[in-house]
Amino acid sequence: MSLLEIQKLRTHIRTAGDDARAVDGVDLLLEEGESVGLVGESGSGKTLLALSILGLLPEGGGAILPGSSIRFRGEELVGMGGKRLREIRGGEVAMIFQEPMTSLNPVFSVGNQILEAVELHRPLNRDAAKEEMLRLLGEVGIPDPEARAGDYPHQLSGGMRQRAMIAMALAGEPSLLLADEPTTALDVTVEAQILQLLKRVQARMGMGLLLISHDLNVVSRVCDRILILYGGKVVEAGPTQKILDAPIHPYTRGLMGSRLSFDDRRRTLRPIPGEVPEATDWPRGCRFHPRCPEVMDRCRREEPRLLPGTERKGAVEVQGGAPGGGRDVRCWLLAGEEGGA
Amino acid sequence: MGRRAGFLLPGLPQLLRGRVLGGGFALFLWLGLLTLAVTRFDRVRGALLGDLDDWIALLTLAMVLGGVWLWSFRAGRRSMVTGRGSGEGSPGALGQGWRAFRRNRMALLGLGTICLFYLAMLLTPFLAPFEPEFREAYEVGGDMTRRLAAPSSVHLMGTDEFSQDILSRILYGSRISLTIGLLAVGISVTLGTFLGAIAGYWGGLVDTAIMRLVDMVMAFPRLVLLIVIVALFPTTIFIVIVALAFTQWPSTARMVRGEILALKEREFCEAARALGFSRGRILFRHLLPNALGPLIVVATLGIGNTIVLEAGLSFLGLGVQAGTPSWGSMVSDGRDYLMDAWWVATFPGFAIVLAVLAFNLVGDGLRDALDPRQSEGARR
Amino acid sequence: MLSFSLRRTLLAIPLLLGVATLVFFVLSLAPGDAASIYLRPGMTPETLEHIRRSMGLDDPLLIRYGRWLLAFLQGDFGYSHFYQMPVRDRILAALPNTLILASGALFFAFLIGILVGVLQAVKEGSFLDSVLSGVTLFFYSMPSFWLALMLILFFSLSAMKLWNWPFSFPVSGIQSPGADLLAPWDQFRDRIHHLVLPTLTLTLILAGGVARYVRTSMLDVIRQDYIRTARAKGLPETRVIMKHGLRNGLIPVVTLFGVYFPFLLSGTVLIEYVFAWPGMGQLMVESILRKDLPVVLAGTFLFGGMVVLGNLLADLLYGVVDPRIRQSDG
Ligand SMILES: Nc1ncnc2c1ncn2[C@@H]1O[C@H](COP(=O)(O)OP(=O)(O)OP(=O)(O)O)[C@@H](O)[C@H]1O
Numbered sequence A: 001m002s003l004l005e006i007q008k009l010r011t012h013i014r015t016a017g018d019d020a021r022a023v024d025g026v027d028l029l030l031e032e033g034e035s036v037g038l039v040g041e042s043g044s045g046k047t048l049l050a051l052s053i054l055g056l057l058p059e060g061g062g063a064i065l066p067g068s069s070i071r072f073r074g075e076e077l078v079g080m081g082g083k084r085l086r087e088i089r090g091g092e093v094a095m096i097f098q099e100p101m102t103s104l105n106p107v108f109s110v111g112n113q114i115l116e117a118v119e120l121h122r123p124l125n126r127d128a129a130k131e132e133m134l135r136l137l138g139e140v141g142i143p144d145p146e147a148r149a150g151d152y153p154h155q156l157s158g159g160m161r162q163r164a165m166i167a168m169a170l171a172g173e174p175s176l177l178l179a180d181e182p183t184t185a186l187d188v189t190v191e192a193q194i195l196q197l198l199k200r201v202q203a204r205m206g207m208g209l210l211l212i213s214h215d216l217n218v219v220s221r222v223c224d225r226i227l228i229l230y231g232g233k234v235v236e237a238g239p240t241q242k243i244l245d246a247p248i249h250p251y252t253r254g255l256m257g258s259r260l261s262f263d264d265r266r267r268t269l270r271p272i273p274g275e276v277p278e279a280t281d282w283p284r285g286c287r288f289h290p291r292c293p294e295v296m297d298r299c300r301r302e303e304p305r306l307l308p309g310t311e312r313k314g315a316v317e318v319q320g321g322a323p324g325g326g327r328d329v330r331c332w333l334l335a336g337e338e339g340g341a
Numbered sequence B: 001m002g003r004r005a006g007f008l009l010p011g012l013p014q015l016l017r018g019r020v021l022g023g024g025f026a027l028f029l030w031l032g033l034l035t036l037a038v039t040r041f042d043r044v045r046g047a048l049l050g051d052l053d054d055w056i057a058l059l060t061l062a063m064v065l066g067g068v069w070l071w072s073f074r075a076g077r078r079s080m081v082t083g084r085g086s087g088e089g090s091p092g093a094l095g096q097g098w099r100a101f102r103r104n105r106m107a108l109l110g111l112g113t114i115c116l117f118y119l120a121m122l123l124t125p126f127l128a129p130f131e132p133e134f135r136e137a138y139e140v141g142g143d144m145t146r147r148l149a150a151p152s153s154v155h156l157m158g159t160d161e162f163s164q165d166i167l168s169r170i171l172y173g174s175r176i177s178l179t180i181g182l183l184a185v186g187i188s189v190t191l192g193t194f195l196g197a198i199a200g201y202w203g204g205l206v207d208t209a210i211m212r213l214v215d216m217v218m219a220f221p222r223l224v225l226l227i228v229i230v231a232l233f234p235t236t237i238f239i240v241i242v243a244l245a246f247t248q249w250p251s252t253a254r255m256v257r258g259e260i261l262a263l264k265e266r267e268f269c270e271a272a273r274a275l276g277f278s279r280g281r282i283l284f285r286h287l288l289p290n291a292l293g294p295l296i297v298v299a300t301l302g303i304g305n306t307i308v309l310e311a312g313l314s315f316l317g318l319g320v321q322a323g324t325p326s327w328g329s330m331v332s333d334g335r336d337y338l339m340d341a342w343w344v345a346t347f348p349g350f351a352i353v354l355a356v357l358a359f360n361l362v363g364d365g366l367r368d369a370l371d372p373r374q375s376e377g378a379r380r
Numbered sequence C: 001m002l003s004f005s006l007r008r009t010l011l012a013i014p015l016l017l018g019v020a021t022l023v024f025f026v027l028s029l030a031p032g033d034a035a036s037i038y039l040r041p042g043m044t045p046e047t048l049e050h051i052r053r054s055m056g057l058d059d060p061l062l063i064r065y066g067r068w069l070l071a072f073l074q075g076d077f078g079y080s081h082f083y084q085m086p087v088r089d090r091i092l093a094a095l096p097n098t099l100i101l102a103s104g105a106l107f108f109a110f111l112i113g114i115l116v117g118v119l120q121a122v123k124e125g126s127f128l129d130s131v132l133s134g135v136t137l138f139f140y141s142m143p144s145f146w147l148a149l150m151l152i153l154f155f156s157l158s159a160m161k162l163w164n165w166p167f168s169f170p171v172s173g174i175q176s177p178g179a180d181l182l183a184p185w186d187q188f189r190d191r192i193h194h195l196v197l198p199t200l201t202l203t204l205i206l207a208g209g210v211a212r213y214v215r216t217s218m219l220d221v222i223r224q225d226y227i228r229t230a231r232a233k234g235l236p237e238t239r240v241i242m243k244h245g246l247r248n249g250l251i252p253v254v255t256l257f258g259v260y261f262p263f264l265l266s267g268t269v270l271i272e273y274v275f276a277w278p279g280m281g282q283l284m285v286e287s288i289l290r291k292d293l294p295v296v297l298a299g300t301f302l303f304g305g306m307v308v309l310g311n312l313l314a315d316l317l318y319g320v321v322d323p324r325i326r327q328s329d330g
């Protein structure tokens, strides 16, 4: 039994016109203690996927379609409500959000907000809970916890707020942490510190981690496996090293081209041309085809399936590895899949 | 087809094309006025020899009948040519606002109600079944007098202690309430905008002086201040309007000053200054138009507020005097007969509530459409 | 923040004196004066002149102003010739009545308004929201005096006469005639009975505005990220709204409280008038119409003072409810 098993997740948003198909059939597997990265540009559906897991979709907008399944240790989360869901939220599954600036309540001190989570999910008396709250603040690297606990969010820097958010998420001793772009709003040095912190607590507590980012670089520093998301669908998935060494999908290759890492600073930055289309009108065929440098006729007509594979059709850069090797790609360039659908 | 329909019945082409609201309103208006003109033909013909009020009513009748017909006919033809409805105006801020406003059903309802109120006011001589001062005791079905008569088919809203028809008095009374509201807000918004803009733009001593004055006026409950002013002078309609305007302008001035201060920091203002435009030109051509949205909202909500205040003054017996019926004083008249004749106080009050409600609905709609910062939450 | 508020408050004192001065001159210039209340049929002009002289009314305007100002600054509000008693006593007699009426109404208005506004925001776009929006706008648009009459019609006169309701509420004054002779408990009940309709009127009028304000403010808050954080924590929905939402949603409502606060002393003229409630609003109107200058001036100063106090209170409350302001300086 996996820690988290998502099958055919479709999360759509009702709008005035057509529904926005923001998450459109995603499968994801996350084992105990494993860290998985979810990468994609802005608008590819990352946040909505994470929100779907905890049932936190925007009111009156998002809905998980029937046929979707999200199982946490075998327990179905789709359609769950009431007390059990609240136990899981912040207890077994915790979440960190994209915006540390606005995700903390401005009128309560950070200590108060963390304490609230501790008291909710741990059978501790008031004093013990307070002590635990201070310990958590120390654990996430906030200096002088006693003093900082009384601070209000506006008195903390962005990095400190994100640390406080992490402390709040750890309060329930979760076995799965969903981190939605925890470092996007931070500068580079702070980003490195926060990533290190995440990696440390994950290893120490043996948590599963779903790290979301638009930056392949960030994810590759922390995660064992990576899923590349485009247009609400997984376009490539596999172990981190393999994806970095031999990206198959043109979109993944584009992401690698546009990443700015410390190692190859001299390489010029080549962003992918164009933008992610609106989720209300994805193009026909492969959703990436209007921006794809290697687009073929077939891509415009038919949508490729997500299939195991290690080689690109007619590719020069064939890589070794076991067949399959945990690699899945959604592209007509994939070798050995002439028939397609 | 659509063209012919518009020729025959205004509003029909719009209705046929599924624009129920606009078409229905036009059709309703046109048929209603036509019925009025036919059923009260004697009165309408008599108006030719009547006084100024009669002539205004006559002119209104003719213009609205013709105007609705022309609008419907032209709009019908235009949409035949372009294949789309009217309203393809310039995409300016106000144009966009209007488009957002049109989608708000409640606000449109308010706007329609306001139109009907003012139309009824102008057409009062034709609409009112009786003269406002008609008190002659007369015989209807054996009754010798119609004093405090309950609502009936003759007196739709009953009569008051002097046998005067309440409906007619409400219609005649609308002149006071509706005109005063409009004029007082017009004056106060003009004055408030002018002083607020000067204070905000020039700053320094001018700003301090104007804002102290604003503070002084606002340090009073508005009704008490009104009573002080009204107590000083014989209460003519002119004095009441001035008093209402004088107690209203400070809030407008404060708002405009705030807007100007905020806009002054923005780039387009810097740019205009760099281009060497004069201060007055920057202020009136560049800054004020940007404050127009909030201003319209404040003015609309202010009219409703002013109508209530004027009614309050009249209720206290301090409003416009000299026998002119006004809604507030009519409610006051009914106060003593509440137990025996509930209708005397109730119906004029309904008129006030309805008019104020309409202005507030439109004001809310305008705020949502024009002033997104203050509107209720961001529309997704 | 605090020092700024205090400075603004101190600056308001000369402002209020200025307002009172303005009222002094404006009312003095108006035709007729306080001596006319002694006017009797058949009184000779000489007698009237004598009365005016004894009241000091025929001194030059500036002398009268100086005299008033001097006494005023020493805390002496003067003597009301109409009521035949010192102004201070007259005002102190009216104040408690207004205070009782307005404090009850303010309390209930904010209680009901906040509850309704929060409920609407939580159920945004629902049928309930639309209905409540209509109801609150209806009361918000209503002239208070008319609402008062309608409530009298329904809960007093009709209730007794037509529908045989077992209860009805008195419609004028603060107590029944002869209530002084009743036992303390019955006297208390009698007073409460007299309070019901005026308080209800004022409450309904104010609550409409409060609800509209709270709804707007809560709608804004509910969309904030920290509400999602609170949900992600596993908090029950009621606690998410009532703790994390309401604490933020009420911050702008403080401004509204500052605006309504002066009602505590100034009362509402029209409601006091309809219910013959012997409070400050009534007193002011009567004094203005009778040109009872000392009362008007003292009342003016008091009302203005309440407005300033309301602003100060709102500033202070802002500091209490919003830590971002509390710690901005000092
Ligand atoms: N409340 C909403 N109403 C309508 N569309 C929405 C809403 N929220 C998200 N979407 C749409 O759903 C799609 C996916 O959004 P999502 O927030 O999951 O993207 P993301 O990958 O997290 O992007 P980012 O990197 O900007 O956070 C986008 O196309 C977005 O426009």
Ligand SMILES: [Mg+2]
Binding pocket: A046, A047, A048, A098, A180, A181
């Ligand atoms: Mg996101």
